Ligand code: ADP
């Protein structure tokens with residue numbers, strides 16, 4: 403079972419940034435307004451994420467480390483309407499199978515926090531001090547699976563991937579304050595604010611102010627689609643060729659259909675700016691999109707992909723055509 407769970411864990415936890423992603427998503431799902439991330443040696447030695455969210459009740463702490471234990475969906479029907487970032491109930495269990503994990507949490511009902519260790523076979527709960535919220539400490543990733551550890555890149559490269567995950571999530575949750583530390587130093591700090599301030603904080607003020615705002619909606623009530631965010635013009639794009647952020651219902655995705663729709667609009671209106679900068683937020687009924695395609699959930703599948711493609715293509719085309727009129 404240990405071997406099988408380590409192999410399965412590889413799918414979800416392929417490198418430190420994948421751990422950061424899962425822990426941040428859990429903190430977001432818990433309603434946190436403040437999230438602190440501490441990394442050591444690019445996350446390989448240590449990844450500690452603490453939040454001020456709802457916490458985990460003591461009788462749920464052991465369960466949280468168990469595979470397929472999720473508090474987020476109760477039935478297949480819920481799967482159709484999932485609104486949380488997590489729902490598979492496998493991230494914490496996977497991480498605990500390839501690293502030393504300590505989970506500490508306190509709900510508002512508890513007079514103090516409780517702690518549990520992933521590698522403790524009896525899963526004993528220990529009382530400890532701690533404020534409301536959850537702290538997950540992940541030590542020595544892949545210490546017991548040297549083959550995987552060998553595939554990790556340099557500390558700086560792994561740190562870079564982790565920092566990018568923090569940016570991705572921070573760009574979708576401007577109301578949450580994030581602090582990122584690496585080897586004892588604060589490397590990024592994003593104050594809670596609105597989306598355009600968050601863009602200023604992450605992309606730089608001069609740059610984000612050159613972007614065109616997007617705010618479009620189509621359809622009625624339950625069929626409603628909306629696309630908001632910012633897109634870059636070619637001149638600005640040239641300075642930051644690496645920034646394409648697309649979110650579907652608050653979840654960062656990298657999807658061929660969406661990417662194609664945006665690029666096609668740029669090509670048709672501006673004739674060939676191949677790597678436009680964009681930060682786009684698509685919202686639609688959860689039942690119109692399947693987020694259960696990939697373990698790391700970066701790919702999605704739409705029920706009506708043609709309609710989605712057209713909506714995005716026309717929205718972006720219209721905005722790009724405007725300054726030229
Ligand atoms: P999933 O997010 O898919 O439900 P995880 O393995 O990531 O699965 O987490 C298991 C469960 O542990 C979650 O369903 C949630 O109940 C609880 N949990 C994990 N992290 C947190 C957190 N930071 N705050 C509150 N609850 C948490």
Ligand code: MG
Pocket residue numbers: 424427428487488489491493494
């Ligand atoms: Mg999760």
